[in-house]
Amino acid sequence: MQSLNARPNGLPDVPTLKEKGYDINISNWRGVAAPQGLDDDVRSRWVAALKQASEDPAFQKRIEQLGIDVDFRSGPEFQDYVESLSSRLIPVAQAVASENR
Numbered sequence: 230m231q232s233l234n235a236r237p238n239g240l241p242d243v244p245t246l247k248e249k250g251y252d253i254n255i256s257n258w259r260g261v262a263a264p265q266g267l268d269d270d271v272r273s274r275w276v277a278a279l280k281q282a283s284e285d286p287a288f289q290k291r292i293e294q295l296g297i298d299v300d301f302r303s304g305p306e307f308q309d310y311v312e313s314l315s316s317r318l319i320p321v322a323q324a325v326a327s328e329n330r
Contacts, residue, residue, distance in 0.1 A: 249328075251321050258314075260307060276303045 236245055246253055261279060263272065282288060283301040292299055302310055 246321065246325070249325070251324070253317060253321050255318065258310075260311070279303070 236243060246255075261275065263275065280301055280303070283299050289299065
């Protein structure tokens with residue numbers, strides 16, 4: 230997996246965020262959303278199934294081959310992660326956008 234602090238092969242002339250002075254690491258994450266008011270039992274079964282899938286040995290092996298880490302989070306822990314990430318990324322994105330106007 231290519232370092233996030235290195236320029237992509239396809240964009241050799243585009244500076245990284247680190248080169249532009251932003252010391253931030255961006256990862257690619259996924260979340261599963263459900264309608265508000267979802268039954269607690271249904272929610273619990275979804276969380277259990279997703280956790281089980283993320284721990285499957287075949288899945289783990291393939292993810293490792295791709296150079297990706299799995300960091301399963303759910304509920305408030307996931308919400309806290311998203312809010313923390315947003316509070317760090319949004320100002321950087323706004324600053325980068327204003328530089329390029």
